Amino acid sequence: MSDLVSPASYSSPSFPVLPDELILKILHRVLVRSLLRFKCVCKSWNAIISDPEFANDHLCTSIADPNMTHHRLVSSNPTEPPQIISFSVQSLFQNPPTGVEPQNLRMSLKYHIVGSCNGLLCLFEIYQGYFKLWNPSTGLKSERLSIGVFPDVIITYHGFGYDHVNHKYKVLAVVENAHETLTKIYSFGSNASTVIQAFPCDPTRMQGKFVSGTLNWIAEQGASDDQWLILSLDMVSETYSEILLPDEDEEKIYTPVLHVLRNCLCVCFFESKSAHWILWLMKDYGVQNSWTKLMMVPHVGREISAGYHLFEPLCIAENGVVLLKTTSANLVLFDPNDGRLNYLRIRGEIGFNMLIYHESLVSPQC
Amino acid sequence: MVITAKGKEILEIAEEPEYVMLAKVEDLKMDMLRIVEEEEIKKIRLKTSDEATFEVEPSILKEMKRVQSLINTEAIDTSVAIPLPNITSRNLSRIIDFCWEHQYNTENLEEFKGRFLKSLNHQELKELLLAANYLNIKTLFDFLCNSFTDLIQNESPEFIRDFFNILNDTNSVKSMHAPAFQGSIDDD
Structure with missing residues (x-):
């Protein structure tokens, strides 16, 4: 790696000069838009900021940042014309009385957000039938990845993740037409797809959650109506496994949903005995006894049996305050320290499909 | 009693x-x-570059991973003051202040951090970052790195060159301006 500071600058000993390693540690925390501007500081900064290794270190620092400076909430907006809308998560947690201002991006075509990973959004263009990776922070895009036979197909289950062994971004899509249903994995950069074994169960939600190198869905187990399991698809081996929910003495579990909090798999469900929403976090992925009860959120509003007013966690701050979305796509902050629910004021319309991504320099071109 | x-x-x-x-x-x-x-x-005694000796509480000392490892792994004689040739007495006293507040001031920590930062100019900030890095104090190092980030984040490349003492060798590289959420995803 080239020098960040030119040798000439060492000539004044009375002023401390920060060594390259320290400047790098500072730059790892700088926002992407500033880094793009800093490329023209000097040739070596340009080289360093363009280096994939730097992008990776920057991403790791961003993900671990307790202040969530680089986290954004993104949603595709169902209004006409279609839009993708994003908010700074840090601003959402600050909950300013004037409301949080979004950034909008108009689209002439209609995209569905399949998932996010490493600061990249995977979009599906629903009229022409292709996937595309997009880094909203740098504006860079990947080539189109066509799903093949079109327009007679629909996609049901889907998910986006990263195969860290083969360094490939992959999309899982269950593709259906009148004659057959295929469970396929598409790999970016190779334009090839493989057909894998069909889902062994029918998850309740279409979109899989990516965590620890796996995509995850929740499904009812067998005939009984309140037994649930987590279906996990390994992005490297492309095989399934099952994870059980926390083994607690709960009376009845309603509407469990999966999310990712603190880079861990998280399940949130309504529990009838306590009449609370209960959040569990799996500290070590796949380790059954690492399920930890994170908090209980009081239920407000209508009867749960009607299926109204579902709470889903999106993001959690270091002090335990959690950002939730409701069935009606409202954003709520819950503070477990004082038990208060705060409805957020946001400007603009937000769609129900909301995702958290980390601003990064990671290239979508692979 | x-x-x-x-x-x-x-x-x-x-x-x-x-x-x-x-x-x-x-x-x-x-x-x-x-x-x-x-x-x-x-209590361990630390001797700064300007020959001042500080007696440091064990609870503060354990933040200083470098001193800890000196004591633990190299079994140095703790009856004599450990020399810290890179750190001035002024900075060591700031460091001890910060570690103390970080441990015991649970109520007004953010307020203290604000005051702490205000009392430092850019040169002193750099000195302190070097010292925190040398002593391997994670809380102070993270705090200072974040403060540097806040300082430079919204500045121009000219400011950055000045701030880090960097020569401009980029006549050919054009200035790039990028909003947080940029470009259109429609045009290929």
Whole structure:
């Protein structure tokens, strides 16, 4: 790696000069838009900021940042014309009385957000039938990845993740037409797809959650109506496994949903005995006894049996305050320290499909 | 009564005949003095570049991973002050202040951090970052790195060159401006 500071600058000993390693540690925390501007500081900064290794270190620092400076909430907006809308998560947690201002991006075509990973959004263009990776922070895009036979197909289950062994971004899509249903994995950069074994169960939600190198869905187990399991698809081996929910003495579990909090798999469900929403976090992925009860959120509003007013966690701050979305796509902050629910004021319309991504320099071109 | 590890013994001995107790209490007093002395020894002395010696509490010391590893792995003689040739007394006193507040000031920590930052100019910030890095104090290092980030984040490349003493060798590289959420995803 080239020098960040030119040798000439060492000539004044009375002023401390920060060594390259320290400047790098500072730059790892700088926002992407500033880094793009800093490329023209000097040739070596340009080289360093363009280096994939730097992008990776920057991403790791961003993900671990307790202040969530680089986290954004993104949603595709169902209004006409279609839009993708994003908010700074840090601003959402600050909950300013004037409301949080979004950034909008108009689209002439209609995209569905399949998932996010490493600061990249995977979009599906629903009229022409292709996937595309997009880094909203740098504006860079990947080539189109066509799903093949079109327009007679629909996609049901889907998910986006990263195969860290083969360094490939992959999309899982269950593709259906009148004659057959295929469970396929598409790999970016190779334009090839493989057909894998069909889902062994029918998850309740279409979109899989990516965590620890796996995509995850929740499904009812067998005939009984309140037994649930987590279906996990390994992005490297492309095989399934099952994870059980926390083994607690709960009376009845309603509407469990999966999310990712603190880079861990998280399940949130309504529990009838306590009449609370209960959040569990799996500290070590796949380790059954690492399920930890994170908090209980009081239920407000209508009867749960009607299926109204579902709470889903999106993001959690270091002090335990959690950002939730409701069935009606409202954003709520819950503070477990004082038990208060705060409805957020946001400007603009937000769609129900909301995702958290980390601003990064990671290239979508692979 | 001073509560020490030996405090329990005083109560037990109190049930013995009085004359014995008197003698024992004298012994215990000596014991206690020795305990106090031992605690004093646990305080490590650090010597700065300008020859000032600081006595540092164990709780503060454990933040300084470099000093800790010097004591633990290299088994250096802790009866003499450990020299820190890279750190001035002014900076060491700031560092101790910060570590102390970080440990014991739970209510107004953010307020303290704000004041702490305000009291430093850019040169002093750099010195302190170097010192925090050298002593391997994670809380202070993270705090200072974040402060640097805030300082430079919204500035121009010219400011950055000035700030880090960098020569401009980029006549050919054009200035790039990028909003947070940029470009259109429609045009290929």
